[in-house]
Amino acid sequence: MKSEPFRTRAMRPLVAAVICAFALPLGGPPAASGYQLVGGATFRWPPQLDAVPYWVANRDDNWMTVEDVVTETRAAMNTWDQIAQADLTLSYQGLTNQRPFDFFDRTNTVGFSTREHLRELGLSEATLSVTSWLNFVGTGHIAESDILVNPAFNWTDTPERGGWDYRSLMVHEVGHFLGLGHSNVGRDAGDGLLAGSAIMWPYSFGSMSSLGRTLTDDDIAGISVLYPGPARETGAISGIVRRDGVGVSHAHVTAFEPHAGHTVGAWADAAGRFELGGLVPGRYVVRANPIPETHPAGAYFFSHAVVDRDFQVTILPRFVVVRRDEATEVEIEVLP
Amino acid sequence: MIPRRLGSAVVALGCAALPLFPASASAAPAAGASRKPIVGLLDAARAAGGGYAPVATDRWGAAATPQAQAGMAPVFAPGGEWARAEAAALIGSQRVNQDLGFSRNIFQTVSAEADDVGFGEHYGARGAVFVSPYLGLEAGYTRTTTMFDIRIEDEDAGLVLFDEGLVQKSNEFTAAAVAQVALAAVTPYLSVGYGWRESEVEGDAPFRTGALVFGAGIKVPFPLFPAAIAFDYRFVRYGGPEGPLELVEGGTDGATISALTLGILFRFGERD
Numbered sequence: 034m035k036s037e038p039f040r041t042r043a044m045r046p047l048v049a050a051v052i053c054a055f056a057l058p059l060g061g062p063p064a065a066s067g068y069q070l071v072g073g074a075t076f077r078w079p080p081q082l083d084a085v086p087y088w089v090a091n092r093d094d095n096w097m098t099v100e101d102v103v104t105e106t107r108a109a110m111n112t113w114d115q116i117a118q119a120d121l122t123l124s125y126q127g128l129t130n131q132r133p134f135d136f137f138d139r140t141n142t143v144g145f146s147t148r149e150h151l152r153e154l155g156l157s158e159a160t161l162s163v164t165s166w167l168n169f170v171g172t173g174h175i176a177e178s179d180i181l182v183n184p185a186f187n188w189t190d191t192p193e194r195g196g197w198d199y200r201s202l203m204v205h206e207v208g209h210f211l212g213l214g215h216s217n218v219g220r221d222a223g224d225g226l227l228a229g230s231a232i233m234w235p236y237s238f239g240s241m242s243s244l245g246r247t248l249t250d251d252d253i254a255g256i257s258v259l260y261p262g263p264a265r266e267t268g269a270i271s272g273i274v275r276r277d278g279v280g281v282s283h284a285h286v287t288a289f290e291p292h293a294g295h296t297v298g299a300w301a302d303a304a305g306r307f308e309l310g311g312l313v314p315g316r317y318v319v320r321a322n323p324i325p326e327t328h329p330a331g332a333y334f335f336s337h338a339v340v341d342r343d344f345q346v347t348i349l350p351r352f353v354v355v356r357r358d359e360a361t362e363v364e365i366e367v368l369p
Numbered sequence: 370m371i372p373r374r375l376g377s378a379v380v381a382l383g384c385a386a387l388p389l390f391p392a393s394a395s396a397a398p399a400a401g402a403s404r405k406p407i408v409g410l411l412d413a414a415r416a417a418g419g420g421y422a423p424v425a426t427d428r429w430g431a432a433a434t435p436q437a438q439a440g441m442a443p444v445f446a447p448g449g450e451w452a453r454a455e456a457a458a459l460i461g462s463q464r465v466n467q468d469l470g471f472s473r474n475i476f477q478t479v480s481a482e483a484d485d486v487g488f489g490e491h492y493g494a495r496g497a498v499f500v501s502p503y504l505g506l507e508a509g510y511t512r513t514t515t516m517f518d519i520r521i522e523d524e525d526a527g528l529v530l531f532d533e534g535l536v537q538k539s540n541e542f543t544a545a546a547v548a549q550v551a552l553a554a555v556t557p558y559l560s561v562g563y564g565w566r567e568s569e570v571e572g573d574a575p576f577r578t579g580a581l582v583f584g585a586g587i588k589v590p591f592p593l594f595p596a597a598i599a600f601d602y603r604f605v606r607y608g609g610p611e612g613p614l615e616l617v618e619g620g621t622d623g624a625t626i627s628a629l630t631l632g633i634l635f636r637f638g639e640r641d
Contacts, residue, residue, distance in 0.1 A: 220475040220524070229475045291472035291479040316535075316573075318479055318521060346525035348477070351533040354571065 075173035076166075077212040077259045084122040085211075088129035090144030096188050097199060099128065099144075105190050106143050109203035112248060113211060118257035118267075118311070121211070133181035134165055141210070143180040143203070151183060158185055161237060162202055164209035180206045192243045201238060201245025208233050208252060212259050214334040217285040217324060218251040218298040231298070235332040254297040254311030268355040271308040272363035273301070274321045280305025281367060282341040283333075285322050288353070290315040300333070312355045319349040321365045343369055451502045451551040453638025457599055460492040461630030465515060467623075477523040481535070483624065484516040491628060497547055505547040507560060511628075513539045539568040543582050556597070560584035564605055580607045580623075588634055599632040 078085045087110065089103045097105075103125075110123040133142045134154060148158070156163055160183055167177040182188070182202065189196030219230030225239045231251040238244045257267070274284040284301040288309050295315065301307040323342040324330060330340040344367040353361055463486035471480035493511030500506075519531035545562025564582040569575040586601035608623040 218475070227475045287476065289474050289477065289479070294472060294474065296474045296476075318477065320476060320523070320526070322525065346523065348521055348523055348526050348529045350529060350531045352519070352531070352535065 076168065077175060079169075079172070079174040084124035085141070086124050086126045087141040087143055087210075088126045088131070090133055090142050090146070091128040091130050092145045094145045094182075094184050094188055096196065097190065101190050102144055102199070103128070105200040106203055109200050109207050109246075112204050112246065113207050113256060116248070116253055116256055116262075118253060118262050119260040120262040121256065121260040123207075133179040134163070135179070136165070136167060136177070139177065141178050143182075143206075143210075145182050145184045148183075148185055151181070151185075154181075156183075158183070161186060161197070162206050164206050166212075175212060178210045180210055182206075187240075192241050195241055197237075197240045198243045198245060201232075201243055204246055204248070205232050205237070208256070211256060213252075213255050215332060216251050216255070216298050217300070217322070217333070218249070218287055218296055221325075221327075229296070235328065250295045251297050254309075257311040266314070266357050267311050268314055268357050269308055269310045269312060269360040270317060270319060270353055270355060270363060271360045272306070272365065274305045274307065274365045274367060276341075276344050276367050276369060281321075281344055282339055283324075283330075284341065284344070284365075284367070285324065286365070287320045287322070288312060288317040288355075289320070290317050290355075292316070303339075308360065314355050314357050316352040316354055319353050319363060319365065320346065321367055322346045345369070451499055451549070451556065452595070452636035453499055455495075455497045455499075455505075455634050455636050457495045457632040457634035458493075459495065459511070459599070459601065459630040459632030460489060461601070461628060462486050462488040463491050463513060463515075463629075464627040466625040467515075467517075469517065476525070477521050480520045480522075481517050482520075484518055484534070486513055486515055486628075490514040491630065493541070495543075495632070499547075499549075502551050503548055505549070507543070507545045507547045507562065509541075509543040509545070511541045511543075511630075513541065515539065535570050537568050537570045539566050541566045545582060545584065549588075554589070556588040556590075558586055558588065560586075566607060578607045580605050590636075595636045597634045597636065599630075599634045601628075601630045601632060603628040603630075 087106075089099070089106050091099060093099050094102065107125050110125065113119070114121060114123045129140055129142055131138050131140045131142045132146050132150060133144060134146065134150070135142065151158065151160070154163075162180060162182045164178060164180050166175050168175050180203070182199070187196040188199040188202075190199055192198035192201070213233055215235040216231035216233040219234035219236075220227045221236070225242065226234060226236065226244070228244050229249065230238075230244075231249045232245055232247075233252055233255065254267075270288055274281040274286065280303075281301060282303045282305065284305060284307070285298060286301060286307050286309060287296055287298040289296045290313065293313060293315060295313055297309055297312055299307045299309040321344075323344055323346075324333065324340055326342070333340075347365060347367040349363060349365055353363055355361055465483040465485055467483035469481035469483075471478050473479070491511060491513045493509060495507055495509035497505045497507040515537045517535040517537065519534050521529040521531070523529060541564055543562050543564040545560040547558055547560045549556050549558035560583070562582050562584075563579060565577065565579045567575050567577050582603055582605045584601060584603040586599055588597040588599045590597040604625075604627050606623060606625045
């Protein structure tokens with residue numbers, strides 16, 4: 034059996050890289066965003082595109098045949114494609130001899146590359162995979178995107194027998210491929226990420242786990258913000274997180290609807306304002322928390338921003354009612 | 370001439386300490402007389418300036434003979450009273466057993482439980498029609514405000530109790546059969562019927578549920594007025610989680626409610 038270069042299960046980072054073609058309007062999530070979006074609500078595939086095409090790199094891995102890679106990649110793409118709340122179509126185009134991260138090739142390539150290629154790109158060997166984008170300067174829409182998978186890990190389509198689940202990884206990366214950033218709806222129990230954590234949490238569920246194959250409400254809310262579908266019957270919670278009357282920069286806010294078991298997170302902007310979109314109507318417990326101490330701010334898409342962690346986890350001591358097509362305004366005062 | 374009803378009330382009060390016999394028995398044909406003549410004699414005695422003379426009766430409360438009525442003492446007269454119709458306004462409280470269970474995500478556990486309903490948060494009205502001294506039909510309406518306490522146990526923030534719980538407003542309609550025994554001083558009764566409840570919690574659509582309602586109580590008449598105080602107990606178990614009862618997934622299957630009310634009851638119609 035091939036030895037793993039890295040043995041720790043937890044905290045294996047999933048990286049998304051942005052390659053700027055001309056200029057990239059990244060400034061963290063805009064005030065009105067729900068989920069963390071890489072570059073705001075326009076950083077998505079153009080709405081006039083009927084289907085987003087993708088190809089799979091024609092390269093076997095030491096652990097998976099290219100046929101397995103195609104099957105698992107398509108399954109991961111379909112996981113997002115089938116969300117009723119989102120207006121989104123992903124279309125498999127076949128195999129390609131292009132490598133992932135060969136930019137400006139007009140091919141959205143997904144799959145393995147070589148370890149040498151990773152080194153050329155300056156990526157750490159601890160990285161499981163990376164997603165890149167090119168985007169149109171004028172509109173912000175995504176023009177091209179690739180997903181590169183690190184071949185140094187023992188990937189598998191049957192994680193229960195050991196190894197890292199390729200499909201779980203791919204579901205996460207496809208979230209980036211579509212324009213989503215990272216979520217903070219997750220909890221690391223020390224020996225792995227708890228079930229119920231968002232797929233877009235910045236670290237993997239670990240090897241021998243297929244938990245990352247299933248989208249959570251948080252992920253679905255995020256994609257429905259970017260690609261709103263006709264079946265979307267949702268409301269929102271908007272407001273501000275304050276400490277001593279001053280907005281808390283990039284606080285994380287979650288809303289939990291106990292009846293449906295629906296949990297959705299959002300990030301505040303630099304002024305502490307947030308909007309949790311894509312919420313099914315109901316009654317929510319609202320919670321504000323800082324980024325965990327163990328997470329570098331760089332694990333999230335707060336480029337050049339100061340992330341305020343100096344506050345306690347705070348719960349609004351009342352339910353917040355969300356109605357369809359309405360935004361309920363709240364203020365959360367946190368303690369240092 | 371004092372009003373008949375007033376007179377009877379006074380007599381009934383005077384007999385409160387005597388052994389209590391079924392009121393209907395006082396009108397039993399076997400006694401050979403109805404209660405009307407007794408009242409008439411009392412009125413006659415009062416008109417003669419003698420006030421209320423003690424009246425001899427047989428064990429059914431009816432006069433044995435007109436002669437004996439004039440000079441013999443005590444006993445109760447009409448026993449307890451009953452009326453063809455009653456209407457009551459009531460107010461009270463409820464003991465509520467309604468645990469909504471809990472729901473959890475990766476951060477916290479949310480649980481909820483109903484508070485007991487305080488005095489004044491449960492009120493309404495009832496009306497009844499009696500087809501005999503023993504049996505009647507009742508219809509009622511009550512409105513109840515129930516508070517649900519919310520409790521959050523968060524992995525990081527610890528225990529959080531909500532400042533504001535959920536408020537549920539309910540309208541309850543009941544129809545019941547009533548069986549009573551109109552004794553001299555009080556009228557105990559039992560009831561069984563069906564209750565329909567429509568409830569609404571802010572933010573939710575109203576929902577309806579129904580259940581058998583069991584009741585018991587005592588009516589204590591006023592001495593000088595065709596009215597009574599009613600002490601009433603009702604027990605109901607609403608089944609099946611639905612609507613706001615499902616607020617938290619995994620909640621128990623229904624609510625058990627014990628309601629105590631105090632009512633003022635007005636009586637209409639001639640007694641037999």
